[in-house]
Each structure stands twice: as structure tokens, then as C-alpha cells.
Amino acid sequence: MKQHTSRYAGLTAALQRVDYSGKTILVTGGGFGMGVDMCRSFAARKAAQIVIVGRNAARVQTSAAELAEEYPETKFTPIAADISSQDDVKRLFASLDSSPAVLVNNAGYMPAPTPFLEIDMDDWWAGYQINVYGSVNVSLAYLRHRAAQPSVDGPGVVITLNTIAAYHFPLPALSAYASSKAALARWSECVSVDVPAETARFISLHPGAVMTSMGERAGVIDSLVVTEASLTGDFTAWLGSEEASFLAGRFVWANWDCDELLARKQEIVEKEFYKTALNGAETLPWK
Numbered sequence: 001m002k003q004h005t006s007r008y009a010g011l012t013a014a015l016q017r018v019d020y021s022g023k024t025i026l027v028t029g030g031g032f033g034m035g036v037d038m039c040r041s042f043a044a045r046k047a048a049q050i051v052i053v054g055r056n057a058a059r060v061q062t063s064a065a066e067l068a069e070e071y072p073e074t075k076f077t078p079i080a081a082d083i084s085s086q087d088d089v090k091r092l093f094a095s096l097d098s099s100p101a102v103l104v105n106n107a108g109y110m111p112a113p114t115p116f117l118e119i120d121m122d123d124w125w126a127g128y129q130i131n132v133y134g135s136v137n138v139s140l141a142y143l144r145h146r147a148a149q150p151s152v153d154g155p156g157v158v159i160t161l162n163t164i165a166a167y168h169f170p171l172p173a174l175s176a177y178a179s180s181k182a183a184l185a186r187w188s189e190c191v192s193v194d195v196p197a198e199t200a201r202f203i204s205l206h207p208g209a210v211m212t213s214m215g216e217r218a219g220v221i222d223s224l225v226v227t228e229a230s231l232t233g234d235f236t237a238w239l240g241s242e243e244a245s246f247l248a249g250r251f252v253w254a255n256w257d258c259d260e261l262l263a264r265k266q267e268i269v270e271k272e273f274y275k276t277a278l279n280g281a282e283t284l285p286w287k
Contacts, residue, residue: 001256001257001260001261002256002257002260003253003255003256003257004231004255004256004257005208005225005226005227005228005231005255006227006228006230006231007228007230007231007234008231008257010257010258010259011231011234011235011238011258012234014238014243014258014259014262015041015044015045015234015237015238017241017243018045018237018238018240018241018243019045019046020042020045020046020047020048020101020102020237020240021046021047021048022048023047023048023049023100023101023102023153024047024048024049024050024051024096024098024099024100024101025039025042025047025049025050025051025100025101025102025104025240026050026051026053026100026102026103026104026142027039027042027050027051027052027053027104027106028053028054028083028103028104028105028106028107028134028135028138029053029054029106029107029108030050030051030052030053030054030060030063030104030106031052031053031054031056031059031060031062031063031064031078032054032059032063033210033212033229034106034207034210034212034229034232034233035052035054035104035106035107036063036067036229037229037230037232037233038104038106038232038233038236038237039052039063039067039076039233040067040070040071040230040233041230041233041234041236041237042102042236042237042240043067043070043071043074043076044071044237045237046073046074047074048074048075049074049075049076049077049098050067050074050075050076050077051077051079051092051096051100052064052067052076052077052078052079053079053080053081053083053092053107054078054080054081054107055080055081055082056080057078057080060078060079060080061078063076063078064076064077064078079092079095082134083107083130083134083135083137083138084129084130084133084134084137085137086137089137089138089141090141092138092141093141093142093144093145096145098149099142099145099146099149099152099156100142100156101153101154101156101157101240102156102157102158102159102240103138103139103142103156103157103158103159104159104161104236104240105135105138105139105158105159105160105161106161107130107134107135108130108131108135108161108181109126109127109129109130109131110127110174110176110177111123111124111126111127111176111177113173113174113177114173115172115173116173116175119175119176123176124175124176125176126176127176127177127179127180128176128180128183131177131180131181131183131184132180132183132184132187135160135184135187136187139158139160139191139202142156142158143156143195143199143200146199146200147199154242155197155198155199155200155201156199156200156201157200157201157203157239157240158188158200158201158202158203159203159205159236159239159240160184160185160188160202160203160204160205161204161205161206161207162181162184162185162188162204162205162206162251163177163178163181163206163207164206164253165177165178165181166178166181166182166184166185166251167182167185167251167276184204185204185251185276186276188202188203188204188249188251189202189204189249189250189251189275189276192248192249193249197248201245201248201249202248202249203239203244203247203248203249203250203251203252204250204251204252205235205236205239205251205252205253205254206251206252206253206254206255207227207229207232207236207254208226208227208231208232208253208254208255209224209225209226209227210226210227210228210229210232211226211229212229227254227255231254231255232254235254235258236254238258239252243262244258244261246265246268246269247261247268247274249275250268250273250274250275251274251275251276252274
């Protein structure tokens, strides 16, 4: 698979076929880092409203104001909420006039990188509380909010940010982060089967090695080829489109070439590519 670390002509062309006019987009963790770039990319594709969610009220308000200056035709709505709080998330969706067409589960947490025998259990578990519980909490509220609407335009889309560490690169001192993200990736696959395709589709997305505070905290960013956050933002906006719907239930990279993915669409679907598997296991338990 051809890979990219910055914007490229094929993705730029693909985005010209994407139009979010009249639609609302919700991005958790949208007030900083690559979350802001995701908001930019959806706004560039004419999203009517982008809901920016984060725990830091000042941060989401500042980001919303700055983005509104860049994209005056898009309404940016900052909402302070803790995704791991059911009450906060209920208030979040109760405040919305319309149900988002796309939910981007971008918020996440990396516990302090620590050898397992030395971990602080509360901090370790916080990785699961935010990465898994928080993302599932928002996604469930999102689906129920859509179901309560008199009408919605097509299936919802749930894009959940993940990491290559969920299935590759045995990284010391990152047991909470890697394993919680693995659980999150498997959840996305499971609900892709559990929730009807006409209701919503789910995709896991590795954003690439974007230079963020979380990446720096992991202590491995210097050994990786860095991905520009603008590429991640653009790929996320494309991934939410109908053109990319064949990638539902899968785990994809923002670095992958969109034209090659489209060219291999039939192969990807028929051969069940980009899904969780256990290498070497060939026996199934059922009759």
C-alpha cells in the first residue's frame, strides 16, 4: 500500500467529491492538536456546524473562535464535557438541535509510560476509562440521539481514533494505552456487526505518527516518520464520506493512499482485509 505523510493530490481530488453542506460534525478532543485539523478539514468541505467537545472549556472556546475566523460559513459550537461522564454526555446531546452526520471519537488518554510492575493502578485504569468507556459512552449516546430524531439523512458514521500500538510494535511501558486501544478497535468491529448498516457504520483510524503531546509522552515519536496533522484531518473528512463506506468495520491508516484503497475496494471487501485476526489460528470452534 502506497503511503503518505503529508497532503497529496489524490486525497485533495477525493475531497472535492465530498460535501458536508447542511450537516453537523462532532469531534471529541477537537479543541487541540490534530482534533483542530480535523475540524478544519470538515469545515473546508462545507460542514454547516462542527461541535467541538473537550474537558477544558477555555480551550474549546478559543479553538472554536479561531476556527470561526478561518471558516465564517461554518458554525463552531464549543461544548465542555467529560466523555467518561454519562451526565456530561447526555447534556451534550440534549443541547444539539440536530444529530451529527459524523462522530469522530478523537479524545483519548495515555497513562504515564511505566513498566507494568511499577504502575499506578488508578492511572493505568484511566486509560480504559477514557479510551474505551468514554468512546463507547459517546457513541451510544450518539446512536440513541439519532434514533430519537424524526428523520436522519442516511446512516451515521462513527470514526474512532486508534493506534498501530493496538496490534503491532510491542512497546514497553505502554501496556494500558496499547491494550485499551486494542479493546477499542475490537469494539468497533463488534458493533459494526451488531448495529445495522443502515443505522451507522464504524471505522477505526490510525492517524499516523502525528507530533502531539501524547506522541511525545510515549517516547517513540523520534524513531518514527512523522505524519502532518493536516493529512490526518483530510483523511478523516474523506473517511466520513459515502465513497469510503466500504471501509466500515475496518482498521485503516490515515497514511494509506485513498486512490489505491478505492482501486482495491472489491478485494478489501471480499477478503475481509483490515480486520482483527489471530495469525496462525485456522480452527474454528463451531460446527
